[in-house]
Amino acid sequence: MDGYSVHKVIGEGSFGRALLVQSRINRENYVMKEILLPKTQSKMANTRREAVLLSRMKHPSIVAFRDSFEGDGHLYIVMEFCGGGDLLQRIQRQRNTLFSQETILKWFAQMCSGTMHIHDKRVLHRDLKSKNIFLTDDGTVKLGDFGSACVLNSAKAYAHTYVGTPYYVSPEIWDSKPYNNKSDVWSLGCVLYELCTLRHPFQAPSWKSLIMKVCRGSYPPLPQHLPYELHYLVKQMFKTNPKDRPSLHTILTSHRVAGLLHRHLPNKESERRTGRWRREEGEKVASLLGQKTLITSSTLEGLEICVAPTEAPAEATAESSTNREHRGPRRQWAPGPSDTALQVLANTDLLSSGSLATTGQTHSENRERRRWDRSPPEKLLRLLEKAQLSTAFRTYSIHTEGEDPLVGPLSRGGRDDTDGPTAGQTEDEERLQPRSDDEDTDFEEDCPCDWMEELEQMSMDH
């Protein structure tokens, strides 16, 4: 604390205060989060997690970590100050003037690149929203607030408690399904929609209507003047089945919108993301190709075409299939509705009008899609009614099991407990079906990150 002088309090969050401070060493301004440390060891480890995770995220589109320390029962996290404030404030300042297409694409490309960096490190942000995305003085966006983030590994990837902001959480959360990378994609879709329209995609007069709209993925269309690629992307990001949503990797490489986004990415990254070969790689491959005969074979699924040299291909093809085997069975979304609170459902007026029939939610072959033709259970709605809908923009722990589904910032013991029981693992027969981004859904445990162990060790040390 000695190294900083406090200018002012810039805000109060659920965790404590955010202060604008100046370093006594370099005279730069920073934000210092002051977080009250909980008494129990496990909760303390959770609180420290934000500092550890942020310190690991070094990326131009993520708020930079500078320092962290503890004193007087508080944890202090010092990070880059973003002078442009948060994106929510920026959107509100627009009033009715829409952002230009270039601005939308630039900011969205930066968000995607930051989120992909997080996902590459097998971390989920879990509270992506315009309020947690910041603008620098030069108009660059940066993801911040890792207070809800979690690290995925096999034991911890699936939890029965989630954190999130009701207006931004994906159908699977209300549906009591595991949270994964595609749930962050949904939230990012909400932010993209806000950038395009200055409105939230799922505005609703009641909790019931909010949950129904989210779970059916029904939102007013984007303005006509926006390019087809953005319309298409939003539609994809709001697919109710997470497997059908594109991953960040897909959005930045092979999605139709990738071409519009990539010119807004830093050069190096853009090259990598669009899969363009670098010269040296090209030369290596070209010389290999020059020496070998090409064979072309299509895989059984008809999804991949392997073009490979005669010697290398056998290895390459064998490797890719054994890799899959080594990865073991994929976790599966239980077919059909779960027996959780949200699915103790009864037909309601909302849908008796038959509107579902026009929502285009059809069963594809061999594939049971969840249908939101029912309403949330009375119990959940009763509990939610106690909370004002206006609070749905705040970060909550969402318990999809138990008595109290929304544990808000002021609730007792409200901090997230990420590490729920591990979901059972079963073979997923759908994984090779075309049209879904299944391959990019979930994180699997075939390449454990060394720093996760370090993180766990740090938690135990404290």
Ligand SMILES: Nc1ncnc2c1ncn2[C@@H]1O[C@H](COP(=O)(O)OP(=O)(O)OP(=O)(O)O)[C@@H](O)[C@H]1O
């Ligand atoms: N790096 C930053 N640069 C500039 N302003 C920031 C930064 N981090 C946070 N703020 C601002 O500080 C205030 C407090 O933010 P913080 O994220 O700590 O809590 P919150 O988002 O308001 O609440 P909660 O964490 O409960 O959702 C907000 O107004 C936010 O815009």
